[in-house]
Amino acid sequence: MLDADERRRADAFRRVANRALFVAAHVERRRILARYLDGTDAAGLRFRVGPHGKPSLDGAALDLRFNLAHTDGLVLVAVGLGVEVGVDGERRSDRPVDDALLDVAFAPEERAAVRALDEPARRRAFFATWARREAYLKALGVGLTIPVEEAAVSVDPDAPATVVRPWREARARFALVDLPVGDEWAAALAVEAQPGAPPIAPRLFLVA
DSSP: OOOHHHHHHHHTOSSHHHHHHHHHHHHHHHHHHHHHTTTOOGGGOOEEEOTTSOEEESSOSSOEEEEEEEETTEEEEEEEESSOEEEEEEEOOSSOOOHHHHHHHSOHHHHHHHHTSOTTHHHHHHHHHHHHHHHHHHHHTOTTOSOGGGOEEOOOTTSOOOEEEOOTTOSSEEEEEEOOOOTTEEEEEEEEEOTTOOOOOOOOOOOO
């Protein structure tokens, strides 16, 4: 079902488990998008890639925007009609938060807020922030190409997810929501939001 580029990327994984996860994620992405396109052959979908690596559909009848995330045990596919979306999931770890990773991956206010917490609250905040940041940057379509200090998200995992400081070059406003995918992972969804639009209420579908 995968095209030549997807197969090439799958073959680049040395670990069989990582290769299998990549294949499963990309096959499921094709199946989900095909459902929205009224039975279009999933294997026949064509993709083009933006300047920072974000894929989009080529020649589809609907203006579907989508994003894919996969981590150990979890695959997330987000789909929006005419609005950009970004999704991310991170498997939680019991290891202490790495201060060096905080310095290179988080904005200054995010670092300060996470470091102000004691364990295990610090770990929960770290993974929630990571997933929210990634979802927002993926929705923007810039990935990790912008300096970390140029955008910030909320840190408290028990409070609503928000974009605290939007990227100054963003052409649209984005809303964030945490996804209830189980205690093993932190996950978030970012959706392009129109002015005056109601809060995000994503429809979640579980695919075994």
